[in-house]
Amino acid sequence: MKHPIQCTTTVDFLPIPHAFYQPGDLVVGEIVSQVFYIYATPSFKEEPTQLFVSEPISVPKNYQHILAMVSAVKEINGNPNILPNITLGFHILNSYYLARMTYKATLSALSSQHKFLPNFKCDKQSNQIAVIGGLNSEMSANMATIVTIYKIPQINLYLRSITFNNSAGETIHFNENGELKVGFDVTNWVTFPNGSFIRLKVGRLDPWASPGEELIIHDDQIVWHRTFNQVLPLSVCNDHCFPGSSRQKKEGKEFCCYDCVPCSDGMISEQIDMGSCAICPQDHYSNYNKNKCVPKDISYLSYEEPIGFILAILAISSSLVTALILGTFVKHQDTPIVRANNRSLTYLLLISIAHCFLSALFFIGQPGKVTCLLRQTSFGIIFSVAISSILAKTITVVLVFLANKPSSKLRPLVGKRQAYTLVLSCSLVQVGICVLWISTSSPFPDKDLHSLKETIILECNEGSAAMFFCVLGYMGFLAAVSFIVAFLARKLPDSFNEAKFITFSMLLFCSVWLSFIPSYLSTKGKSMVAVEIFSILISSAGLLGFIFLPKCYIIILRPELNNRKLLVKKKY
Known part of the structure; x- marks a missing residue:
């Protein structure tokens, strides 16, 4: 009968600081390049200690995959009908877009949480059942070299083109690229003299919404701090589109960047920054400024003229x-x-x-x-x-x-x-x-x-x-x-x-x-x-x-x- 041994080795000569771990009866690993570094090319003419290493650069798009992983595990654990009496955990490690760090992260995922000892069962060993592959083919191939030895399945396409409701009743959707299609609430922190505060929802940011509705803010609901000047901050890259015109998104630019296109004949816009012009009724026409529908005159040959x-x-x-x-x-x-x-x-x-x-x-x-x-x-x-x-x-x-x-x-x-x-x-x-x-x-x-x-x-x-x-x-x-x-x-x-x-x-x-x-x-x-x-x-x-x-x-x-x-x- 095999028993786990007490491992005394604690030194990890190539640690991975950017990692996330949640224990569980069953653990799913994930290797992802959440951050990476830019290294100066060594000239071999200077001391190695002078080699410049930049600050870590974050990849927000890849971080979405981490959030998706955590959200999925949370939803599975919160639903007793999916894995009854079993807790699902995760072990997420960073590979920094480097092959050697991909191999190291894969071996770390096969070790215990705190010690780098592959092939040994030390302390409380996690029960790794699967590993989610990298976000590109090269990283996935490097991982497969190791995980196939241990007969651990590798999941490459995870949470693609699926929709489900979370415990709060919200709809969660992942598109065909595995990107989480989700918006964010815009909240207003209202502080009081005694130091307490409350959070109020005053709008929503949704990059997946229809054009012109990506950002909605109810400015009449905002409570400004007494030290502020009560002026709304501007977050645009061009001026307002005045009545008589509508916004048209600039291709290749941010969603808040747009051109102002005059309304066509028979169409109007009555407010600033309208997403589209409205069509006048058939018995009306648009005035010269295209901001109002005017009733058409009735014409026929009468005795009065x-x-x-x-x-x-x-x-x-x-x-x-x-x-x-x-x-x-x-x-x-x-x-x-x-x-x-x-x-x-x-x-x-x-x-x-x-x-x-x-x-x-x-x-x-x-x-x-x-x-x-x-x-x-x-x-x-x-x-x-x-x-x-x-x-x-x-x-x-x-x-x-x-x-x-x-x-x-x-x-x-x-x-x-x-x-x-x-x-x-x-x-x-x-x-x-x-x-x-x-x-x-x-x-x-x-x-x-x-x-x-x-x-x-x-x-x-x-x-x-x-x-x-x-x-x-x-x-x-x-x-x-x-x-x-x-x-x-x-x-x-x-x-x-x-x-x-x-x-x-x-x-x-x-x-x-x-x-x-x-x-x-x-x-x-x-x-x-x-x-x-x-x-x-x-x-x-x-x-x-x-x-x-x-x-x-x-x-x-x-x-x-x-x-x-x-x-x-x-x-x-």
Whole structure:
């Protein structure tokens, strides 16, 4: 039977002063370079006693591993469910980043606590069950040379990527590098005249927190000693970031070093040293200094502003002028110039032109559900009726001239019924397009929050841009056909001829709406609405002016020319 002997050797010729020991039933060793020395290179020209050795230099990162080891042992011993009835101890020694000290530390870990006697059981021998390897591969290899002889396992990767709660209920986490991810409380020691003191938590330092929240101090909770000047100490490497800007960490610098980045448009910061800028609500915009969100202005073409008022007056007055011309034609309905080109179509054309002017009023004022439905559809249908009437009048002129030739077979095509049928059928096509538009994707009131920085545009969303351009396209088709027919009929005898005036009116009509499309697509808000109203008024005025003003001139100012004999004489 083997018995431990009493060892009398007490001299350790290579002691390791930086060591930590805690007894236990089972002991885990750890070799780590907590500190190291810088040695001057010997020149072999001086006495050895003159060799310079610096003060020990601490390695805080490695010290974290020591703290992790101590914390882990403490948690294991405090939890009876892990190692019941067994106390775990540790023996931590420093190797100073030197191979010879690594070997010495490993042999010391295999000896008793106070004596360097490997291979002997002296005094109270510790029961070493494992050794945690060094923090680099070279140190671990040097340790393995010795511990493998004694069949002692070596743990190289210890406490990596694990999380657990300690006895205080705090979460302890080690990352993939074995580093302890932990913060620290900032405490305020409040002293009293009798020498007593208390500790108050006034903040927290957490290097692992999100950017801008690494250090939090509640300065209103700090109690300053009476000998201090009551001024907060500064621990920054740059000035404050004032409202309107936010902090951005400098890469490669300490967490308290940052750049001040101005907030972008639509974002603000209201306090100093903000970690990030806040986004303004969609109906607000950031002011010039980027420190306040300002409500956006509401914009739409209203009757109160000058351009809206002027356009409304023009639309109403033009409609009244059209009504006055209609009254003049009704008053002189039996005169040759009124009867010459289908009197009923003339009345229908004047009524539709008057409504064309009035349709512009749907575009003025705050957009609503009803006005958005009626804006484009009423405009498209009324204009289609007007252009269809012009097309019917032009075709009637051609047919009447051709039908008057001897043995003409076109006389059955001349008449009011055929003209009305043409107007109705052409108008119904546009009605069908509008009904399809409303039933599939009808226009609706909408808000444009993004086109203008400081303005919310109240507008009518067309629902389907394709259907809107279908309405315009069909109007353009009718106008083009009317222009072609009128151009071909421009040299017919004067008694029947409105063709030359219709040619000019259709030329103006097509020019206005062709130029409207790029203007409509390139403008926003009330300007876009004003462009469409202006196009409606100009094209309607072109129809009224070119077709009816020459006739009004004869009816009112030159009544002697409103004579059938003169018209017949001009014909022949």
